[in-house]
Amino acid sequence: MISFIVPAHNEQMHLGRTLQAIHGAARAVGPPYEVIVVDDASADATSEIARQNNARVVSVNHRQIAATRNSGARAAQGERLLFVDADTIISPGVLTSALRAMDKGAAGGGAPARFEADAPLYARLLLLWLGLAMRVAGISGGAFMFCTREAFRAVGGFDERLFGAEDVSMSWALKREGRFVVLWKYVSTSGRRMRGFRGLQMVTILIRMAFLPSTLKRRSPVEHIWYDSNREDEKRITDSLAVQALNAVMLLITLAIISEPIWRLVPWETPLGQIRLGIAIVNCHIGLVSWPCAYFCFRYLLRQNRWLERIRLFALMALCLWCGWSTTPVVIWFWTSLYQRLVHFL
Numbered sequence: 001m002i003s004f005i006v007p008a009h010n011e012q013m014h015l016g017r018t019l020q021a022i023h024g025a026a027r028a029v030g031p032p033y034e035v036i037v038v039d040d041a042s043a044d045a046t047s048e049i050a051r052q053n054n055a056r057v058v059s060v061n062h063r064q065i066a067a068t069r070n071s072g073a074r075a076a077q078g079e080r081l082l083f084v085d086a087d088t089i090i091s092p093g094v095l096t097s098a099l100r101a102m103d104k105g106a107a108g109g110g111a112p113a114r115f116e117a118d119a120p121l122y123a124r125l126l127l128l129w130l131g132l133a134m135r136v137a138g139i140s141g142g143a144f145m146f147c148t149r150e151a152f153r154a155v156g157g158f159d160e161r162l163f164g165a166e167d168v169s170m171s172w173a174l175k176r177e178g179r180f181v182v183l184w185k186y187v188s189t190s191g192r193r194m195r196g197f198r199g200l201q202m203v204t205i206l207i208r209m210a211f212l213p214s215t216l217k218r219r220s221p222v223e224h225i226w227y228d229s230n231r232e233d234e235k236r237i238t239d240s241l242a243v244q245a246l247n248a249v250m251l252l253i254t255l256a257i258i259s260e261p262i263w264r265l266v267p268w269e270t271p272l273g274q275i276r277l278g279i280a281i282v283n284c285h286i287g288l289v290s291w292p293c294a295y296f297c298f299r300y301l302l303r304q305n306r307w308l309e310r311i312r313l314f315a316l317m318a319l320c321l322w323c324g325w326s327t328t329p330v331v332i333w334f335w336t337s338l339y340q341r342l343v344h345f346l
Contacts, residue, residue: 001032002034002078002080003033003073004034004082005072005073005076005081005083006055006086007065007083007086008038008039008086009041009042009046009063009068009227010043011042011086011087012045012046014190015049016052018085018086018088019035019049019050019054023054025090025091031099034056034076034077035053035054036058038072040060040061040063041060041062056075063227064160064163065164066157066160066161079148080102080149081148082145083142083146084143084187085142087189087190088144088187088188089189090144091185093185094111094186097111097183098146105178106179107178108171108174108178109147109181109182110139110140110141110144110183111144111182111185111187112134112141113143113144113188114187115190118190118192119199120195121247122247122251123199123250124191125254125258126203126257131186136316138171138312139168140171140182141167142167144187145171147174151174155170155176159173162216163219164209164222172300175304175306197246198225199247199250200246201224202225210289210293211292213292213296256279257283257286260280263275263276263279281330284328284331284334288327288328290324290327291324293316294324297314
């Protein structure tokens with residue numbers, strides 16, 4: 001028996017398609033299964049749609065994703081738990097790979113996600129880039145995660161102190177119990193949270209989370225991003241001039257991040273060298289995130305009891321420290337130079 005656990009709050013717009021994909025994948029692969037929709041205080045037809053699609057409904061009132069997932073796991077009967085977001089589509093190939101990984105002894109794992117076409121281009125490119133970074137780190141987002149019941153119990157489930165990034169925390173926790181596998185196949189998820197000005201808000205909160213992890217232990221900083229109940233706004237794709245301008249700027253920044261290795265081939269003395277300088281300065285500012293990343297690697301290194309993961313964490317920590325050490329002087333030079341020019345101009 002395998003158990004699919006789908007946390008949902010006001011998800012009538014996406015839930016039916018998600019459940020149909022789960023049933024299709026499970027029937028194609030063949031093992032006995034159950035689908036549990038954890039309805040977290042929905043005010044729409046989420047429960048009705050779940051029942052219409054042959055899912056068992058567990059009603060809760062947590063309004064916190066970690067607690068909602070844990071409630072579904074406690075109600076599940078399967079020895080293998082698969083967590084699927086209510087706006088995510090899985091395929092038979094993804095399911096087959098997940099079950100094969102657990103057959104080979106993995107404690108858990110996940111699959112990288114790709115945004116559907118409703119997300120702006122910069123968001124889709126940025127998610128691909130982040131997916132590569134998460135693959136290097138060996139962690140997964142919560143759109144699709146899986147683990148054995150034994151490993152889930154051993155780590156105590158998702159950390160209910162967190163209002164966000166509980167999936168990343170779960171990834172690190174599962175690594176203490178055994179191998180954590182990031183699949184090469186991917187799942188498809190809605191880009192609704194990246195549309196309009198919400199995309200900029202999402203990027204901002206992710207940066208804030210990196211430097212101020214205590215943000216994740218309070219609802220208010222992430223309320224509008226992950227806990228907003230108003231789904232009507234998500235149906236409308238804003239195409240105002242301001243939104244188009246924002247998307248264009250974000251696309252340029254994303255391209256600067258992704259293409260930075262290519263620009264290293266451009267000589268500084270050429271006209272394109274100035275563009276390379278601008279891209280380098282942008283990436284050096286982003287590189288400051290390496291400092292908190294090194295701290296997280298060190299913290300999890302102290303908690304890890306598997307030598308293979310210790311070596312991996314030590315290597316990641318060294319890489320982050322090198323990146324932070326090499327980019328920080330450039331950031332200091334840039335702002336010092338800008339301040340001096342401003343003072344001279346005034």
